[in-house]
Amino acid sequence: MQPTKGAELLTEEEVLSSARVTTLFPEPEMRNALIQNGVLAPDKDGALRVRFVGVAVAGGRSFQILPKIFPASSANVTSTMRQVIRALRRYARWQPQHRDEAPFLDPTASHTDLNALALADWLIRDYLSAGIYRRLRDREEISGSGQVSWRRTIERMVPVLSSGRPVYVDTVTRSAAKDRDYFVSRLHRQIVESAAQSFGYLLGYGPLNLDHEPFEPFGDLPALSLCQARIRQEMRDAFSDRAMQLLPMLLAWLTAIEKAESANLALYGTSSFYDVWEKACALALGNERDQWQVHIPRPTWRSAEGHIQAADTFAPDIVTRIRDGADEHLLIADAKYYRLSMPPHLQGQPGVNDVAKQLWYQRCLSGAARDRGLTRTYNIFVVPGPEHEEGFWSDGQVDLSGLPETTVKVKRLSGLQALERFADGTALDAERVRAVVMAA
Known part of the structure; x- marks a missing residue:
């Protein structure tokens, strides 16, 4: 599968006219596949709306799809897209329970045929951290530099007697040597090169040169059945952690790339990018929601016969504490x-x-916060903002009368900085959070 190098740029929620749809995806089967997999959704007058964030290879074309919070006219689309991919990568690793919502980010997904890009990403990252798979081969030599094997020496060598005792002039030594012609090592190199050449630039990697590796590629890939058989044999013979992680991925790649070539389609991303944003905000501000969820009331149902059962209730996105000198406050x-x-x-x-709902959360949790010695309870919406030197800032409020608490403040979090920090695993500066949250 060799897509074009120049990627088309799309934006989530962008509406593609019927004419542009026909230009980008001339085959009806491809359009249907993209609709079925949540990349596109029907709109008015034959137009299609983009519902996906990430990268795609479809019909021989490459696509980069920005989140809706970034305009396509962004000053540096390349660096923005790199942070988006990094955030998606962390999302896939950090929240494995959400993989069913984002199967195209999961290299081990069994319920999609379109995760070749996720496998390519895994294989490239694995190579960059651990190199080409190597199988050491035991080698025996006569008086070599390895460790003496006394059992083999006694079996094979004739000693001379010295003072009535046997002395072995020559010994059998054993050492481990790298097998430069090892089939699986050569196959691993070829797969990594192929993954990097086809998809590396879409996934944010620079050029990958493997010419220094001692394992020669095959040229033409051997028959699929042979490659699969040799990998399965290696899986039976090798028990290192690396082998147990890598070999199933090589096997999965052979199947995935064949399916991707057949469908002429591969995806890396999600149609639920709102969940990535929520996780990015939770990391930026910190989150102790599980400690406070018990204080959110659950609806209790009672039958006419007197049977009682509590049902599920709402769960706030983020509940955390902020420190202000000697005082602590609750942030919802x-x-x-x-x-x-x-x-x-x-x-x-x-x-x-x-x-x-936010005002109700505040009413439910403020008493529990006071019981824990917290002074005040703050309530905010966190929405994406443009690039801003402060990264996190105040931007108005909303008021709704009828409850004891009536105001929810609006705070902006720089979209690009939020994704970058999420990918890096770093929270916002606590003092900055305190200052913005407590601002009038």
Whole structure:
């Protein structure tokens, strides 16, 4: 599968006219496959709306798909897309329970045929950290530099007597040597080269040169059945941690790339990027939600016969503590992957249900916070913002009367910085969070 190098740039929520759809995806089967896999969704008048964030190879074309919070006219699309891919990569590793929501990020997914890009990413990262797979071969020599094997020496060598005792002039030595012609090592090199050449640039990797490796590639890849048989044999014979991790991935790659070539389609990303944003905000601010969830009431149902059962309830996105000198306060935050703007017109705002729910959380948790010695409870929406030197800043509020608490503040978190910090695993500066949250 050899896609074109120049990637088309799309943006999540972008509407593609019917004419552009036909230009980008002339085959109806490809359009249907993209709709079925959540990349595109039907819109008005034959148009299609982009619902995906990540990268794709479809019909021989390469696509980079930005989150909706970044304009396609971004000053540096390449660096922005690199941070998006890094965030997706961490999301796939950090939240394995969400892999069913994002199967195209999971190299081990068994319920999709389109994860060749995720396998390519895994194989390239594995090579960069551990190199080409090597199988050491035992080698016997006469008086070599290895360790003496006395059992083999006694079996094979004739001693001379010295003072009535046997002396072995020559000994059998054993050492481990790298097998430069080892089939699996050569296959590993060829697979890594192929993955890097086909998909490396889409996944944010620079050129990968393996000419220094001692294992010669095959030229033409041996028959699929032979490659699979040799890998399976190696899986039976090798028990190192590296072998147990790498060999199944090589086997999976052979199947995945064949399916990708047959479908002419491979995907790396998610149609649920809002969940990536929520995880990025939780890491940026810190999250202790599990410690506070017990204080969120559950609806209790009672039958006419008197049977009682509690049902599931809401769960806030983020609950954490912020320190202010000797005092501690509670912060309740809702991470919204919305493009909120005003003026001239209010658009992209959280709905009234979201506002009421945040105020209800505050009412439920403020008493528990006081019982734990916390002084105040703050309530915020966190929405993506443009690039901003401060990274995290205040941007208005929403008020809703009818509850004891009536205000939810709006805070902006720089989209690019949020994804970069998420990928790096670093939170926002605690003092900056305190200052912004407590700002009037």
